[in-house]
Amino acid sequence: MTLSSPALTRSTSHFQQYDPEEIARYYRWRFPLVVWRTVSVLLRLAWFCLGSQSDRLLGRQSSRQVQRRASQLRALLADLGPTFIKVGQALSTRPDLVRVDYLEELTKLQDQLPSFPTTIARAIIERELGDVVEEIYAYISPRPVAAASLGQVYRARLSSGEDVAVKVQRPYLRRQLTLDLYIIRWVSTWVYRWLPLNLGQSLTAVVDEFGSKLFEEIDYLNEGRNCERFAGYFDGDLDVYVPKIYWKYSSKRVLTLEWIDGIKLTDTAAIQSANLDIQSLIRIGVESALKQLLEYGFFHADPHPGNLFALRDGRLAFIDFGMMDQLSQDKKERLVGALVHMVNQDYESLVEDFLYLQFISDSVDTAPIVPAMQVLMDDILNEKVGDFNFKTATDRFSQLVYEYPFRVPPNFALIIRSLVTLEGVALSLYPDFKIIGVAYPYVARRLLTDESPALRKRLLDVLFKDSKFRWNRLENLIGIARTDSSPLDLSGTAQMGLRYLLSDEAGDLRIQIVLALTEDDRLHVEEVRQLWELLQPDLTPDHLLQRAAKAIREALPEVVTAPIEQLSRLLPN
Structure with missing residues (x-):
């Protein structure tokens, strides 16, 4: 190993995406650093495992003791840093890997970490955005308003007057993540064969998937794109709000977005006082x-x-x-x-x-x-x-x-x-x-x-079993759908169902319906009557006429549909 080796002269900042092979090449030249971190992590995890094993051998398995060990594990993962906090969060979603007693404790890993100095955060902002903080923002809070495992947030105001949140990534984050991921991946290749895990893939593949997701999360430009895509789906939704991204003041390590002046959902008293x-x-x-x-x-x-x-x-x-x-x-x-x-x-x-x-x-x-x-x-x-x-x-x-x-x-x-x-x-x-x-x-x-062919088939799968029509399922679906707050309009569904029933692809279905109507050597008139009574509120003559007018409007030229348009306006909504 020479001091001029490219692997030694590069920093971890060049890892913009998770690449396990490139990371392995980088840390292969930093053996003392890897050994120090590995020993530090494994000793602490081994001490925890030794304590848990002694509880089992000595019969100390009370719910209180198990809860104490689960709390110790949560604190240990938080103390080991961002990578292990994220590991704990991932494990909190895996009931197939983690005991129930520990799941609830791991869900408490909500990224609560001490903040890093604001002087460092300001230096990161200036380096990323290419200007001094006072030129970028008219005001920025002297301390972070929130701190998490991967970054912290400041409240600021743009010179144009908009209140914004400025998310700044922790320093040396890629260095810590890449080192920990390298160690975890290396260990996984050795321990997987002795672990009774049913993952459907190798433990190394799971680590690689985790690393890829983690690197996506620390790319703030990717987060901004996710935000805008999410907002696009809810565009026009009167119930959901998504903040605006200010791309001019954002980079991979700094994200500036609209400040949300709202109430956290856990603050029940504030929600009630706001009459929400x-x-x-x-x-x-x-x-x-x-x-x-x-x-x-x-x-x-x-x-x-x-x-x-x-x-x-x-x-x-x-x-x-x-x-x-x-x-x-x-x-x-x-x-x-x-x-x-x-x-x-x-x-x-x-x-x-x-x-x-x-x-x-x-x-x-x-x-x-x-x-x-x-x-x-x-x-x-x-x-x-x-x-x-x-x-x-x-x-x-x-x-x-x-x-x-x-x-x-x-x-x-x-x-x-x-x-x-x-x-x-x-x-x-x-x-x-x-x-x-x-x-x-x-x-x-x-x-x-829904008019999706796949969901239409899913509906048929629900209604038919062993070639028998389940009348009660259809009645239950309609009854339950009506418990929703908005009115249930089944006329479009009836129209779509009739159109499908008359199509070539529904030949088998027509036979099944005939068999359903004559099942058990009797005509199922009563079931049909009950179904009609259930559907009748949504299939009124006025409603059907409005549907017919709409169908004709879509099918015929405007000159023909003008009189029908006038007629439909006279009908009640």
């Missing part, structure tokens, strides 16, 4: 999460209380878009079906959903899993849909994964974290909140009104 409707805020939060997951496929993966604000006009504001993830169209649609199968207690179909979503390997015999799932879910639902609690379901599921070969795919680990956190915020505001009370009406409405 708590239940409305909860509904907005849950429905916006469902839209992210099931419609847009692009979701905020870190909706902890510090990232959600109630505005004084009743809207909900999101901030911090460093940790985002994406779902494919087929996974979005499968999630819709899985939720319906769960609530309808169709456990065979639910296990099929788990297979498709890769919670279960294709090689696993699912026969014993179905009854186990039935026992688990029946206990959770307790025969009442409204009693469903996502946190309880996650805890119970974590018990199931130790008995059966379940695993949690990385995408869904983030979804679990997102939903559990959101539910926790909602429960802190309104203890009687039930997430299924908002989620299932939304899903039912989407199944009944």
Whole structure:
């Protein structure tokens, strides 16, 4: 090794993306630094493991002692720095890897760290933006208003008068992250074969995926793009607000965005004193999460209380878009079906959903899993849909994964974290909140009104089983969808369904419907009558005439549709 080696002269600042091979080449020349950090980390982790093992051998397994050890682990990870805080946060989403006792404690790792000196933060701003702070901002707070593991935030004002938040990354962050990731990856290649893990991939691959996500999060330009993309999805939404990004004053390590003058969702007293409707805020939060997951496929993966604000006009504001993830169209649609199968207690179909979503390997015999799932879910639902609690379901599921070969795919680990956190915020505001009370009406409405061919097929999968039409499922879906706050318009669905029923691709469906109407050697007139009574409020003559007028307007030239346009204006809305 010579002093002129390129590996020694480069700094970690050139690592703009996670590249494990390049990082390995860099630290191969810094053996003493690697050894010092490795020994420091492993000794502290070994001391914790020794204490936990002695508890087991000496029979000290009381819930109080377990809670004390879980708290020690959280404090240890926080003390080891940003990388290990992020590791703890990632583990808090993995009920297949971490005991239930520890999960709750790890969820408390909300990036609470001491701030670094403002003099250093100002130097970073000036170096990144190419000017002195006083020329960039008309005012900037002398101390940070918030500090986290990856950076800290200042309140400032632009010379044009806009109040902004200035997010500044911690110094030497890439150096610390790359060193820790190099060590964790090296250790993972040795310990994986001795660990009873069911990850569906190698531990090294999991580390690489974690490193890639972490590097995305420390790129503030990427966060700004995420923010604008998120805002685009909610453009025109009267309930959700997303801050504006000021690109002129932003870089990879400094992000300037609109200041959100709101109330943290955990501040119940302030929300009540502002005369805001708590239940409305909860509904907005849950429905916006469902839209992210099931419609847009692009979701905020870190909706902890510090990232959600109630505005004084009743809207909900999101901030911090460093940790985002994406779902494919087929996974979005499968999630819709899985939720319906769960609530309808169709456990065979639910296990099929788990297979498709890769919670279960294709090689696993699912026969014993179905009854186990039935026992688990029946206990959770307790025969009442409204009693469903996502946190309880996650805890119970974590018990199931130790008995059966379940695993949690990385995408869904983030979804679990997102939903559990959101539910926790909602429960802190309104203890009687039930997430299924908002989620299932939304899903039912989407199944009944969405024109997507895939969701239309998903609706048919729900309504037909073993070539038999399940009348009660359709009645339940319509009834539950009507519990939503907005009116349910089924005339478009009826029109779409009739058009599909008459198409060539629905030949088998027409046969199934005929068989359903004559099932058990009798004509199912009563079921049809009950269904008609259920649909009748949405299929009034006026409503149908308005629909017909709209269809004609879309199909014919304007000169023909002008009289129909005048007629439709006379009809009640």
